[in-house]
Amino acid sequence: MMKALSARHVAVILASLLAPTSAALPASGASASMITGGNTSQPIGHYEFCKQYPSECNQRSRSTPPAKLSARGWATVRSVNSSVNARYVAMTDMEMYGREEVWAYPKDAADCEDYALQKRRELMRRGFSPADVLITVVRKPDGEGHAVLTVRTSEGDFVLDNLDNRVRPWYETPYTFLKRQASFNSGRWVTIENGRDVVVGALR
Numbered sequence: 001m002m003k004a005l006s007a008r009h010v011a012v013i014l015a016s017l018l019a020p021t022s023a024a025l026p027a028s029g030a031s032a033s034m035i036t037g038g039n040t041s042q043p044i045g046h047y048e049f050c051k052q053y054p055s056e057c058n059q060r061s062r063s064t065p066p067a068k069l070s071a072r073g074w075a076t077v078r079s080v081n082s083s084v085n086a087r088y089v090a091m092t093d094m095e096m097y098g099r100e101e102v103w104a105y106p107k108d109a110a111d112c113e114d115y116a117l118q119k120r121r122e123l124m125r126r127g128f129s130p131a132d133v134l135i136t137v138v139r140k141p142d143g144e145g146h147a148v149l150t151v152r153t154s155e156g157d158f159v160l161d162n163l164d165n166r167v168r169p170w171y172e173t174p175y176t177f178l179k180r181q182a183s184f185n186s187g188r189w190v191t192i193e194n195g196r197d198v199v200v201g202a203l204r
Contacts, residue, residue, distance in 0.1 A: 031171050032156025037191035040179050043137060045103035045113060050187055057187035061131035066152035077151055078167050080122045081160040084115055090162065113147035115162035120149055131183040136192075138175035148173075150180055 042050075050057035069077070088110040093102045096109055105121065106114040113135065120133045132152040136159075140146050149160040150170065157170045170177065177195030182188035 031194060032169065033152070034150070034157050034170060034177060034180070034195070035193045036180070036182070037193045039182070040189050040191045042187070042189050043101070043103075043113075045101035046135065046189075048101075049103040049117070059130040059186040061129060061184055063184055064131070066132050066154055067129065068154040074167075076126055077123070077158070077160070080119050080126075081167050082165045084119050084122065085162050085165055088115065088118075110162070112162055116147050116149040116160070119160050123149075123151070130186050134181040134183060136180035137178045138173075138195075139178060141174050146175065148175075152183065 046057075067073075088106045089108060091109040091111065093100050093111050096102070096111070102111070103113045103117060106118055110118070116135050120135065123133045124130060128151070134150045134152065136148050136150040138146050138148060146163075148162075151158045151160060151167075158167050159170050159173050159175075160167060161173070164173075177192040179189050179191050182190045
């Protein structure tokens with residue numbers, strides 16, 4: 001009885017010691033990174049955006065593993081996600097422009113892809129590689145299309161979403177992941193091969 005009690009006390013003490021660390025850095029898990037496939041179609045909105053900002057769509061990177069983020073790096077990611085979410089009024093492209101699929105840097109209002117573009121720009125200004133901050137197209141549980149920003153890290157892929165101030169591992173979101181910018185070329189898009197399998201597992 002004494003041994004069991006001691007073991008329990010040790011577990012409680014260890015949990016209290018480890019809690020600050022796990023709170024500071026997101027935990028990785030199974031399928032921590034998206035598995036991407038071959039080239040796929042570029043969203044029409046991104047195509048039009050690239051014509052306006054060509055320098056942002058010809059960023060080429062070597063195929064290297066994503067960087068390991070420090071505690072300061074994670075704090076930057078979280079800060080950018082929440083601050084950009086709070087900065088703009090959420091409006092649809094139809095409400096703002098009278099037509100669909102307009103990708104643009106926001107001024108006062110933003111659609112989902114506009115939030116993602118702004119977050120990408122701000123993280124790159126803070127030193128993040130273009131290869132590690134990628135616009136990603138997903139499908140919400142109701143079937144509606146949606147865009148988020150994926151941040152690639154050595155601990156896995158994390159999602160910055162205008163619908164959620166939390167920075168979450170991609171496999172803990174409710175989305176079906178369809179495609180994202182290629183890490184080797186910001187003007188190319190690739191499929192996400194395990195996008196549906198992970199979503200099913202995340203809803204258990």
